[in-house]
Amino acid sequence: MPDTATSTPSHPGPDLAPSLLAWYDRHRRVLPWRALPGQKADPYRVWLSEIMLQQTTVAAVKDYFLDFTGRWPTVADLAAAHLDDVLRAWAGLGYYARARNMHRCAGLVVERHGGVFPSDEAELRQLPGVGDYTAAAIAAIAFDRPAAVMDGNVERVMARIFAVETPLPTAKPTLKAHAAALTPRRRPGDYAQAVMDLGATICTPRSPKCILCPWTEACRARRRGIAETLPAKLAKAAKPTRRAVAFWLTDDQGRVLLRRRPPKGMLGGMMEFPSSAWLEQPMPDLAAVRGEAPGAADWRILPGLVRHGFTHFDFELTVAAGRSRGSLDGIWMAPDQLGEAGLPTAMWKIARHALRHLE
DNA sequence: GAAGCGTGGAC
DNA sequence: TGTCCAAGCTT
Secondary structure (H helix, E strand, O other), X not given: XXXXXXXXXXXXXXXXXXXXXXXXXXXXXXXXXXXXXXXXOOHHHHHHHHHHOOOOOHHHHHHHHHHHHHHOOOHHHHHHOOHHHHHHHHOOOOOOHHHHHHHHHHHHHHHHHOOOOOXXXXXXXXXXXXXXXXXXXXXXXXXXXXXXXXXXXXXHHHHHHOOOOOOEOOOHHHHHHHHHHHOOOOOHHHHHHHHHHHHHHOOOOOOOOHHHOOOOOOOHHHHHOOHHHOOOEOOOOOOOEEEEEEEEEEOOXXXXXXXXXXXXXXXXXXXXXXXXXXXXXXXXXXXXHHHHOOOOEOOEEOOOOEEEEOOOOEEEEEEEEEEEOOOOOOEEEOHHHHHHOOOOHHHHHHHHHHHHHHO
């Protein structure tokens, strides 16, 4: 009996999961947080890796993950650590609220869950730093629950397989429904990693390797020749530039003055060099910002400019160097110890700039 | 819903 | 050089 509904299915097909799992078994990547085939995943390591991997590449995460799990092998160890030490270990990885939430989350898992991560997606979702994606990822990967993960990779893969041309973020609910419909009952943990691996290695934003894709026959975007254009995204606003003068203040022992930023917001809780306000204005001269300096000194502006791109603005600084007159309260560090200070990258650039011009 | 929140690598 | 963007979450 001819059946147009099955010969031209309304969706790419019910058998996509098995072919993807077969591909995954052949191309499984070895990663520090990934359990070996047949072995049980450690929920702590899965959680830790998922937090680190938020908006961050595998290459950037690897060394941080090994360092963290070496220092703090269990969630109880991490919960018992001082936040300062966690922030210092996190320095350079970016999105520092993740580190603060991670530390809070570890404390809650110990206090409320006896040091054992919940396996239920809704319970995981309640933990700080754990959103829809991360809750689903932990449920699927650590506990093999049939949770549908929805990250940037899955969005892209779904947009292409189903040729969804509606731009993000409007298309998100549609893409999520497609992803949920494809999630299998068997091996949901492997499937979650497989579909993300597919997006990361085959169904890439540019130049997708459709020839190697296990779903190439089913892919509607490839058939229409529009795979590389998907998913469509709304244009983003231009980034403004903020400028400031950073103060490199040294004492009679050659130590430099640092301070700790407020606990929330931009670079919350991280170390920084004192500076004038970060304003969307032309670069101020020394006379305009002398009142914001951390103390009296024979300030002189060093040649050159420090540039740094943040998420929503570009940052330009000039560095004023000076020798402190008298003693001043604050955090004084020898320049050769700055490597252990846990400086965010923007501050590290200031330090390099100052040292280059003062030596 | 929109804005705030880092960084480094690829092209 | 600039642009995009990566296993998102919080407010």
